[in-house]
Amino acid sequence: MRQFQGIGASDGLVIATTQVWRKTRAKVVGPTRSANGPEEELSRLDVALARTSDDLLHLREDLRQKLGQDHAKILDAQILILEDEEFLAEVRRLLREERLLAESAFARAMAQALLPLDLSGDGLFRERIVDFRDVEQRVLRNLRGSDESIPHLAGPRVLVARDLTPSETASLDVDKILGFCLEEGSANSHTVIIARSLGVPAVVSAMGVLAGIEDGQEIAMDGGAGRVLVEPDADTARRFEARIRRRRDVAERLSVLRDEPAETPDGRRVEIAANIELPIEIDLALANGAEGIGLVRTEYFYFRSERLPGEAEQLQSYREVLDRASGRTVIFRALDVGGDKVLTALGGMREYNPFLGWRGVRFLLSNPEILRTQLRALYRASAHGPMRIMFPMISGLEELRALQTESVFCRETLRAEGHAIADNVEIGIMVETPSAVAIADELARECDFFSIGSNDLTQYVLAVDRTNERVSYLYQPHHPAVLRTIRTAINAAKAAGIWVGICGEMGSNPALAVVLVGLGIDELSTNAASIPLIKRVIRSIEYRQAREWAEHALALSTAGEVDRYLRARVQASLRGFLHDDAAARREES
Amino acid sequence: MALGTAKISDPVGLHLRAASAIVKLAKRFPCDIRISYDGLQTNAKSILGLASLVARHGETLEIHAEGEQDEAALAALVALIEVGLAEDSRS
Numbered sequence: 001m002r003q004f005q006g007i008g009a010s011d012g013l014v015i016a017t018t019q020v021w022r023k024t025r026a027k028v029v030g031p032t033r034s035a036n037g038p039e040e041e042l043s044r045l046d047v048a049l050a051r052t053s054d055d056l057l058h059l060r061e062d063l064r065q066k067l068g069q070d071h072a073k074i075l076d077a078q079i080l081i082l083e084d085e086e087f088l089a090e091v092r093r094l095l096r097e098e099r100l101l102a103e104s105a106f107a108r109a110m111a112q113a114l115l116p117l118d119l120s121g122d123g124l125f126r127e128r129i130v131d132f133r134d135v136e137q138r139v140l141r142n143l144r145g146s147d148e149s150i151p152h153l154a155g156p157r158v159l160v161a162r163d164l165t166p167s168e169t170a171s172l173d174v175d176k177i178l179g180f181c182l183e184e185g186s187a188n189s190h191t192v193i194i195a196r197s198l199g200v201p202a203v204v205s206a207m208g209v210l211a212g213i214e215d216g217q218e219i220a221m222d223g224g225a226g227r228v229l230v231e232p233d234a235d236t237a238r239r240f241e242a243r244i245r246r247r248r249d250v251a252e253r254l255s256v257l258r259d260e261p262a263e264t265p266d267g268r269r270v271e272i273a274a275n276i277e278l279p280i281e282i283d284l285a286l287a288n289g290a291e292g293i294g295l296v297r298t299e300y301f302y303f304r305s306e307r308l309p310g311e312a313e314q315l316q317s318y319r320e321v322l323d324r325a326s327g328r329t330v331i332f333r334a335l336d337v338g339g340d341k342v343l344t345a346l347g348g349m350r351e352y353n354p355f356l357g358w359r360g361v362r363f364l365l366s367n368p369e370i371l372r373t374q375l376r377a378l379y380r381a382s383a384h385g386p387m388r389i390m391f392p393m394i395s396g397l398e399e400l401r402a403l404q405t406e407s408v409f410c411r412e413t414l415r416a417e418g419h420a421i422a423d424n425v426e427i428g429i430m431v432e433t434p435s436a437v438a439i440a441d442e443l444a445r446e447c448d449f450f451s452i453g454s455n456d457l458t459q460y461v462l463a464v465d466r467t468n469e470r471v472s473y474l475y476q477p478h479h480p481a482v483l484r485t486i487r488t489a490i491n492a493a494k495a496a497g498i499w500v501g502i503c504g505e506m507g508s509n510p511a512l513a514v515v516l517v518g519l520g521i522d523e524l525s526t527n528a529a530s531i532p533l534i535k536r537v538i539r540s541i542e543y544r545q546a547r548e549w550a551e552h553a554l555a556l557s558t559a560g561e562v563d564r565y566l567r568a569r570v571q572a573s574l575r576g577f578l579h580d581d582a583a584a585r586r587e588e589s
Numbered sequence: 590m591a592l593g594t595a596k597i598s599d600p601v602g603l604h605l606r607a608a609s610a611i612v613k614l615a616k617r618f619p620c621d622i623r624i625s626y627d628g629l630q631t632n633a634k635s636i637l638g639l640a641s642l643v644a645r646h647g648e649t650l651e652i653h654a655e656g657e658q659d660e661a662a663l664a665a666l667v668a669l670i671e672v673g674l675a676e677d678s679r680s
Contacts, residue, residue: 076609076613077606077609080612080613081636081637084634084635084637085634085635086631086632086634086638087635087638113641115641116629116642117640120643131605132637
């Protein structure tokens with residue numbers, strides 16, 4: 001029984017037959033000389049190199065976060081190759097002097113550089129050629145894009161592949177896919193988002209699976225722990241199946257709550273919504289009992305294509321979201337780039353402090369064309385279903401006012417042009433900076449709602465980068481400082497008479513959800529999978545009780561105290577609904 | 590100008606991981622650094638160049654640094670190649 005360890009990217013357990021897809025490698029075919037001249041080729045090369053470097057840095061960061069620094073080092077050599085001035089000088093020389101296509105020049109320079117390794121009889125050295133080839137493939141793919149189409153699944157299968165592009169994933173037969181096991185990929189890739197929305201497990205960055213798993217073999221895969229077992233022995237398979245049954249049992253008992261409201265026994269009702277990125281995720285959200293969509297991350301609509309989407313294209317995307325939500329209210333968040341999501345094509349650059357940098361509405365307000373195109377598309381979509389708009393990363397009142405002005409301008413221009421627009425499109429803000437909380441009373445007077453972005457707010461309040469493994473232990477959403485900050489925001493909203501929700505991961509933690517309800521939150525927007533459990537916990541604890549617990553928890557002094565206090569109380573009311581897999585995982589290893 | 594030699598301590602030779610370490614260190618110095626082995630010469634800041642030397646464990650590299658901080662660069666590289674690489678491969 002062989003084992004592979006990767007990054008658990010989409011939770012779920014499966015035992016199934018594999019289908020292995022070994023994409024043939026990108027090759028340089030056709031004419032090798034450029035028809036466009038060296039300047040064009042040089043700029044194509046630069047774009048492809050920048051993109052490849054971005055890809056590698058992301059992948060390395062992902063590996064570092066999930067598997068540690070040692071695993072991340074594997075990619076250092078590849079990154080250095082892209083920075084190898086001697087090598088790049090040769091590629092550029094071939095472009096200029098031989099007028100080659102960027103692809104041909106890159107491949108030829110690489111072949112020259114690798115010749116000595118190729119000729120050496122030393123196995124260890126020849127093995128290393130793989131890394132160089134890997135970079136070459138990445139650059140060639142970024143130069144030309146692979147267009148090899150994905151195979152049809154022969155039946156219900158777990159797909160084993162190197163990586164999948166969004167279009168490849170999109171063309172998969174979703175009825176037959178039981179899971180994804182990828183040699184590369186990252187936890188934030190679209191394949192993973194799709195896996196989550198389909199509710200199937202996905203393991204990424206599982207090094208060696210492509211070479212180590214044969215087509216048609218049986219594998220047991222744990223998408224939460226990132227573990228892949230090939231041809232499990234009878235004992236392991238039995239234990240694995242028992243875990244699958246246990247989970248299914250819990251899910252079934254929770255599913256009866258699907259159409260029930262999230263209402264405490266003493267009558268306090270909270271709206272439960274889902275956070276989504278892709279339109280297809282709405283289906284699972286509704287199936288799990290979401291009453292609305294509390295956050296649509298619109299970045300996907302921008303990142304999926306090479307160029308910026310125009311108004312008509314965006315309108316179509318937003319309409320699709322509204323159609324799928326079939327009458328439930330949808331909150332669209334305006335484009336939120338910067339920070340960890342840099343749009344290089346739009347003039348983004350590496351910053352020392354990206355989380356304190358050019359992101360969210362700071363980016364939008366300095367790109368009025370992008371902002372207006374999105375606002376126009378959103379307002380036009382408003383004729384097709386109930387929706388709201390919210391703006392990310394507000395840190396001052398001037399930003400909100402400037403955005404209100406832009407919104408009114410777009411809305412009125414559209415009306416003058418004769419477009420149908422809903423009358424009541426509410427404008428709200430994400431509360432995710434400490435400054436927004438400090439002036440929450442001012443902000444609340446000038447917008448229609450708050451949605452607390454607890455992930456970023458926690459990072460900013462505690463001054464902790466949770467992706468930095470040396471300090472990530474300090475990232476504590478249950479820290480009294482975070483909870484008291486959130487209370488301030490909620491109270492400011494209440495005082496101004498606007499509604500307030502939360503769209504961070506905090507809302508999917510049962511203990512913290514109870515605290516939020518106790519603090520008077522109106523809406524909890526979480527990932528689709530958490531909805532049944534959160535409904536269950538709200539329906540089992542009285543509002544009176546939740547208020548008492550929240551008050552007590554916020555008066556405690558440390559995160560540890562808050563955690564212990566809440567855990568004991570909330571777990572008791574959830575007995576039998578929390579599937580603790582940790583023990584089972586230990587047994588298998 | 591600083592000139593010296595270093596024997597490769599890394600048990601698997603100048604493979605990618607070792608070459609990465611050398612490039613990263615060399616890039617910290619402003620001077621020009623060349624490494625020669627078996628009649629071939631390469632820039633110490635070029636990973637492809639270093640890899641194409643195909644230098645194995647126990648072989649001796651010649652290091653030639655020229656310019657600002659060349660003495661310091663030589664000393665640091667000799668220490669890395671003779672001792673550091675072996676330690677790194679164990680960690």
